[in-house]
Amino acid sequence: MYLSMFIWQVATLSPQVGIKFSIPTQFNPKSRPPRRMAYRSSICRKRRLLKIFGSQLKSWEIEQTHMRFLDSFKRTPTLRLKALRESPGLTQEIIDNPQKSIGPIEKGFDAFEEMRHRFLSFKKDKYLENLEHYQTLARGQAPKFMVIACADSRVCPSSILGFQPGEAFVVRNVANLVPPHENGPTETNAALEFAVNSLEVENILVVGHSCCGGIHALMSMQDEMSSSSSFIKSWVVVGKAARLRTIAAVSDLNLDQQCRHCEKESINRSLLNLLTYPWIEDRVEKGMLSLHGGYYDFADCTFEKWTLDCKGCRPKVAGEYSIKNREFWS
């Protein structure tokens, strides 16, 4: 078995130069299944770079040009033209050596063609339109929010809450869980430490949502204490307090309804787990940090939001808490 890397550089628009587009080099049709283009890692050092200058080229034109160049490589592998550096014009520069025959671009990369197109649109419509803002952001970030959301593809906080670049430091994991301090190092609390102590965010928002697969797994677990070969179970057991409270409160409801209840209960458990971190508790007590919960129901597109009332809660005493400023947006 061999590992090989190839570089496929998505077209970039840099303000100074133009469009850069590089394609993979050697391809040995005998050694690879026809689905992919690939080459050995030792050959990666010899890169063939195709430079196309001229901002008037649209993306499909680049594709066409690309295919023509590939044909010409087949016939004359050592083709070399001088690059025009000053004025816009079409240039072709091949840095390197005799190539073996090149296969067609594989269909599997259409998704990445799409990504390239989207990045270019982002670059043109947003990045270059707000260049000064992006340059300021490049010097440093000062988000006011830290958001802990689920990894679910339907609940990106940038989409549903409209966060723009620079506004929210976001952690996404299965079922938007926050483990308590006593669990030791995890990816979530490393991010918490950075957001609270380094970035000094003023708000932490834990966003849950309807039809959460992670919560469903938590509620469906037969025996939460049994060792399991599943990663999912090892992780969602962080939410076991929410599961216990849900079962105690609504055991008469069906599984789906219990899951709805648990999705919200788990958000509150996570908010209380935030207070188990001394540097979070300290800031909350001083009024420098607020903890909020949010629940996105994507069936009817509603958002419920509330704030943990830390004056009224004694989380260290039997997990008591109260909430305030509840709002419902529809």
Place this chain on the structure above:
Amino acid sequence: MANDSYEEAIAALQQLLSEKAELGPVAAAKIDRITGELQSIAERKNFDPVERLKNGFIHFKREKFEKNPNLFNKLTKGQSPKFMVFACSDSRVCPSHMLDLQPGEAFMVRNIANMVPAYDKIRYSGAGAAIEYAVLHLKVQEIVVIGHSCCGGIKGLMSTPDDGTTASEFIEDWVKICLAAKTKVKAESGDSKFGDQCTKCEKAAVNVSLGNLLTYPFVREGLVKNTLALKGGYYDFVKGSFELWSLDVGLSPSLYVSSENLYFSESA
């Protein structure tokens, strides 16, 4: 010299400057800095987080949800994203912006420095849970790990002293997942400027994460069966560029050896 009132403080400053005029420029610079700090405090006080969230949600509902009923109706029944994305928690690099990912397209994990830890059910159950869910339940086709420029996590990794002392409770413990990237960069580019080393490490760490993905048996199985592919990416928001590359895994033709002849395949 403690003065409680603003007027007394200003009067004392004016008195000092009238006696020592050469301190004028120094005082001006310090006053500018204080003014800037007070302005940002004022801005912070004017900022209403709830109002910001509400406006964001209402905008999403009007501009996206109500204008795409078919898509969102389908999403209520379930998700079937083609991509799983690992991205940094950095507020400047949400892939939904730069790659215009729509709801339902990408199962996304965001953590410090977009790292994928190696298989460990005790220490790293969070990452493992996400990968397991994405590969086995959602059956994603591509896993993409996207790094970025000016990454605070990578900078922290590169700044951690080699003797193992740590300044943080959790951050350094997390970023040492990609210690191999730091070692590689230091060995190859130890003489470069720190900023350049960090840039190299940001990309090398993506490759370490791609390698760590191979420690998950369900990922390996997906790769061998060709139902899953791994990609690395790098978003440079200073230059405004995006790089994308693939980790290719395959089987070379077998080597046939007999007593009469030795046959080597061209790929050996």
